[in-house]
Amino acid sequence: MAFQMKDIQFPAVSYDEWKEQAVKALKGQPFQTLFTKTMENVILEPLYTKDMLLNKLDGQLDKQIATIRSSKAAEGIKVAQQIYGDTPAQFFTNLQASMDKGNQIITIDSRVPFKWDDENLTILAKYLTAYPFKLFTESSNDPVLKVFDHISDQEITGYIVSKEPIILDAFNHVRTLSANTVPYHYEDADAIQELALSLALASKHAEHEENFETFINKFFVHFAIDTQFFSEIAKLRAFKVLWKAFTSAYGIDAPVAIPVIAETSLRSYSKLDVYVNLLRAGNETFAALIGGADAITVHPHDCLSKPTDQSIRIARNVSLVLKEESFVEKVLDPAGGSYFIETLTAEYVEKAWNLFLLIEEAGGIDAYTASGQLKTALQEVNERRLHDVKTRKQSMIGTNIYANPVDELPLETNDLFSQIKRLAVPFEDLRISYKKANPKVEILTFGTLKDFKARADFVSGFFAVAGIVPSQSGEMHSIEELKEWVTKTDAEYVVIAAKEEDAKSIVPALLEVKPDSLLMDVAGQYKSEQDEWLAKGLNGFIYNGQDIIEKLTSLIESLKGVQQ
Template sequence: MSKQMKEIQFPSASYDQWKEEATKALKGKPFESLFTKTQEDITLSPLYTQEMLVEKLGDQLENQISTIRSLKEAEGFNVAQQIFGGTTEQFFANLQDSVDKGNNYITIDSRTAFEWDNESLAKLANILTTTPFKLIVQNDNDPILAVFNQIEEKQNIKGFIISEKQFTLNGFENVRTFCANSATYHYEGANAVQELAITLALASKFANESSFEEVSKKFFVNFAIDTQFFAEIAKLRAFKVLWKAFAAAFGVDNPQAIPVLAENSLRSYSKLDVYVNLLRAGNEAFAGVIGGADVITVHPHDVLSKPTDQSIRIARNVLLVLKEESRVAEVLDPSGGSYFIETLTAEYVEKAWDLFNQIEEAGGFDAYASAGTLQADLEEVYNARLQAVETRKESLIGTNIYANPVDELPTETNPILSDVKRLAVPFEQLREQFKLAQAKIGVLTYGKLKDFKPRADFVAGFFATAGNIPEQSGELLTVESATQWLQNANYDYVIVAAKDDDAKELVPALLSNKPENVILDVAGKFKEEQDEWQQSGLNGFIFAGQNIVKKLNEVLESVKGVQQ
């Protein structure tokens, strides 16, 4: 590199200059259209600057960063893959294979296909004396907990037990059992602020039932990491700041780090195009690593049905690649100092602390939950999430957009996960219903290809979400040929795809000659013609921004009506 090149300096641009250029690029759209409102009622800016961050945090910025870095419980992160197996022999073979191939924490959900008898418990007890673990149990009487009765060297046992109710294992000082399992509320729809506030409310409940000192020794959190990459990074970082503030309320200025466990979220998992789940898992796991999680679990991409040896290996390797090849775990707080991440972290801290105080003022977590306030708040957010997916404001690739219409739903269902409130469920149900209905759907494509193709493609993508492939008429260049095609077409349901001017000429003629047993819709919005056309027999419209699930269910009911 020449000396001249080394001495080149690029001029810095101010926010106002950037805004001016961005406004030009928008070509008439308002600059405000670049701002995004999140589920947490936080407005994301299209650009963050050092000045904006300093203005928001000031002297607190350094304190926020140092707190996050000092409250990291483990160096790097540990791989904690779940063990699967239909029999005890298969389960323990998979367990040993998992440990041999890099699993740091064995993860076991006690709801296995086999019973935990004395022989299997003794075998598990021997393994737990040498390998850290994460156990998922239903209550403090879960049969798998009898394994601890067979362990004598209690001081060497290290692990976590996830249960909805905290309990203590006497003598097992390194086994944490006070869990704020925010994943439970995550699957009910909770946003990041609600998850953070709930973890603090649960910690407060535990502290009031025992002591803060006991909580410090036994407490840990388990987060589910969703697809909102930067938001999830900020969520994990915000917890550490909140924990220091929580400890300060108990008179502890330098609290010990609380272990942060994370698993990739199943909320966005789909049974359709399951390999997209692998992409989601990688994105979520990476967010967990950057956010500072200490122990991470990645669910296999086909875990909703029945994981295979291959999918389990791939899930484990997602974390091994991040750990061994990306080297990101060797960096302490990789996102620290980012104008965007630091600002978002601070906003989560502020809002979560406020919500936590509201919960405490309501009488604490139990009172907040028993009053129905918690469930009502979660349901409101969940419905908003579902609405965003059903109207395509949020994308589920392979499910509500870019769907593969020939993709078959797996026949098997993992019973442990059957109750998870996933956003893809309405689309999976549509697939099943349309397959049973055997609806014959056609698209009347009017005009030249270049004229009708955009709307014809939109209609094809619309019905692909239900697993249906509408047949297209091809170019119909006259009203007479289009009318004749409709009269001769052997379809239950037909959608007209044409540019606006052509549709306004064509649709009245079609309605005048439409067979009674054919349901007719038009692709596009025609507000001025809507009432007149529907009074003349048009069923309705298909357009962008529409609730896909609602519309397709209406189409399904109409088709069933003409098929009878």
């Protein structure tokens, strides 16, 4: 009889049986090391089971899934690429090309390099009449809003993202009230804070409308999607559950879907190794697609400096390729039923709703902001997020780890995004400082290659973040040889890389002959010896988990003193 894989039956394994095997595999490490605490203070478990999910939702799983699946405002996800251009002619040429090549929603930031005069507004009006649109405006007095004076078709559809509500009574299909959480996102709000703030903004807008139905018809939510893939999927799904709870408070029993508009986050974008931004964008876009966003704007990988025709095309194709080749948008709720995602969604719903109630009890979003509570909460998250990046607990490939030391920072800066609080900025500033100083850095290695390679490689990677390629002394096998090298080197800064037991004898000996002008560190922590070595002239230590920005900033200041 031919072998049939489908006929194979695997025995059911309980959580306790799995845990027993996991503990054995850990070889003495605590089982708790498999648990991860997120930025939202949610504990991620190493394994999720059906029983755990059912216990968490206490019989509400079907209701959660049904709410999410009935809350999709549109079929699939629309491509909403931003249009760029330095001149009106270039801008409108790019706009037409974008729509011809797959863009579905015209996306425009009104802060263009040219004026929105009547001629340009007349041309723009023709496009806004023909296609859906998303406009970013500064205020109700933004010049681009005069485009509606040139439009007679009241059935046009679009979204206006503004810092204040825009009144367009004649255009019932243009949504002008948004819970725009993107500014909070760039102040480092976590997913739960973004969700709570979206409801708080909705509450504020609803209070100022004559009735709730009018509010719903004008309202949409706007999220930035970050690189935390599963978290962002859960965030979008959780919003739909929260929205159902929010509308229920106004007497709406049936689910009322509102558009969920998304854009890729620039919080993790870097000017260093910019093609990694393309990977980040792909990750974020796929999360938006799975999470159920109705439209997505993918920022070009070089948008922080100056996007090119190629990068704009690639960004547009990120959405198109995912839509066409993954077939995910053909599924109403791709993540539905996942033990992990459903549990995370429920966690976000619970925590975000509690935070929303706290904001409402404080008097609403405006009072909560004025009291300083919001600023304090966001600052706490910002400090934790920066700490994780600076200590490399959170990896930013090409920026804080696996950096390309010969990568050049672009000279241009895109004013549209220059004020965004990005995690990579301290590392970019570090590159600039080290490029100006251009210190001569060497790694002093002791023993055979296998003895020092791991530490030498770590040090090289450490300095690659600053754009420095240290040279290495090569194998050395005696303290006398090391002493001679130290007294003759023209390096301004040296890091000793050796086995721990070797370093304990090497370092004191080298400190005796080290020139005063030479800064010397050792790779490793050496807690027992550090006070003694520092007292004898050692500059410091380089080790895993260190605040890389603090260390390299302190070092460059010391090196500047040596160079002077």
